[in-house]
Amino acid sequence: MKLSTFGFLTRRGVRNLGKHWAMTIACIASLSVCMTLNTFATLAEVNVDSMVNYLGQQNEMVVFVDPAADDATTASVGERITATPGVSSVQYMSKEDTLNAYRGFLSDYASLLDEFENDNPFKANYRVSLSDLSQMSAISQQFQTIPGVYSVSAPVEMTNTFVEIQKVVTKGGQAIIAVLMIVSIITVGSTIRLSVFARRREIEIMKYVGATNAMVTLPFFMEGLTMGLISGAITSAAGIGGYYYIVEASSTFGGLWQMLMGAALVPVENVWLTILTYSLAGGALVGALGSTFSIRKHLNV
Structure with missing residues (x-):
């Protein structure tokens, strides 16, 4: 044509x-x-x-560090968590950070928390967000095996x-x-x-x-x-x-x-x-x- x-x-x-x-x-x-x-x-x-x-991303996984763990062990836990495939962000919260956070949440009763100033009952922890929420159950079990980890709190049912x-x-x-x-x-x-x-x-x-x-x-x-x-x-x-x-x-x-x-x-x-x-x-x-x-x-x- x-x-x-x-x-x-x-x-x-x-x-x-x-x-x-x-x-x-x-x-x-x-x-x-x-x-x-x-x-x-x-x-x-x-x-x-x-x-x-x-x-779903608002539901963080919290990894509590063993209270008896030293600074090196605590740092090692953080490194292992960060290196885990599927982890998108990690935030470390010391015992003092956790206590201060509760002061903010309970501002009307902050004076009651002064009793814990010298005997802090909270545990240092890592707050972890995942890129794939379907892997939360498997990853939480994996975190539980890391030396120095006391326990893992993960909203598995809600995430599912x-x-x-x-x-x-x-x-x-x-x-x-x-x-x-x-x-x-x-x-x-x-x-x-x-x-x-x-x-x-x-x-x-x-x-x-x-x-x-x-x-x-x-x-x-x-x-x-x-x-x-x-x-x-x-x-x-x-x-x-x-x-x-x-x-x-x-x-x-x-x-x-x-x-x-x-x-x-x-x-x-x-x-x-x-x-x-x-x-x-x-x-x-x-x-x-x-x-x-x-x-x-x-x-x-």
């Missing part, structure tokens, strides 16, 4: 958007709605996953609950996204097939005068590609704008929402480029392939 012919057929495909404006609007609207729902379903999955991770919630949300979100993607393809394919059926005489005439399959398909391909890109642009604008509004509005809710989601809600700057890229790419792919597959049965004249 000559370059001039390719350019002519491409321009023709784009011009057909205006000639068949009713079908064009229907296709763009249906694809935009489905893709927008898909985008918000994905954002919901990402944010719930972030919230579960955030809440968070891990299970995360798995359910991830699988549920993926299922919803898959269903919406299938609905998008079926809806767009049906709309484009109606457009192709309405112009079947045009396709037959082109075949009768000697047009190749590529020449017949290219205008429809470019038409579907353009509709997909327009739908992607609408979807990205709706997705980014709507999510920005949600993030801004969430700061005014306060209460439990702010406590749970204030630090866990994924910022707009972390997702806008992904939304834009996937919306444009997804729209172009569905539109172009939908047009190509919808015209195939009309090429046999």
